[in-house]
Amino acid sequence: MPDVRSMIAIGLSGQLGLNGHLPWEGNPGPEYKEDVANFFAKTRGHVLLAGPTTARAVPDHERNYMTIVELRSHMHPQETLAKFPGRVVYIGGGPPVWDVYAKYIHHWDINRLPYDGPADRWFNPNWLVAGGNAK
Template sequence: MTDVRAICAIGLRGQLGLHGRMPWEGERGRAFREDVARFFEITRGHVLLAGPRTIASVPEFAKADRTVAVIHSSEAPAEVLARYPGRVVFIGGGPAVWDAYAPFIRHWDVTRLPYDGDADRWFKPEWLTAGGAGA
């Protein structure tokens, strides 16, 4: 069975994105730097699946110690996850990806960052209760 997880950071009010990026991108405060380092540490050795934009933002060094693959909306989540039997798979991305994959996610790792600015994408609490179906 595939162990499907999500890892994300949100702002103080659940902010996820702004104009296709993380709204706090470029922030240099300690909490932001620690969150990025934690993301790479937790996903090391595992599978990271996300949409094209998110995968394009993964630095080259990170591709050496984890399996990184692009997912597309035309692919059935169960079929994609079946490609990684017995692996820990992290689903990255944003609302469109998590809308599709939430029923398969068994664990959400959500970090709240000290950001309280603008956003056009928000975390949906219902994702937390949609999961557990397994792949």
């Protein structure tokens, strides 16, 4: 089994998404730019399993530095993860993905950003409790 991790940025109240995007997308603040740069620095050389929106949002200039797998509902998590033995695998892609994969995640890297606006997707603390319990 690979080393399964997740890296998430959340707003002050746990905001994750708004209308299929990050709620703070396009914000020019340095903490937002630093968050994106940190994500790509940490995921380089590793595997990113992500929902379609997240997988397609990875810029072309970063795609050469990681293995990206676009997750679909018919894919079985254990079978998908088993394809990457000994690798570091990051799980991304929003609540529907984390609802399925949280029990496989052994490390969560959560960055709280100074965003406190609207959202339609929220961080679920139960994902943290589920982590690392899968066999």
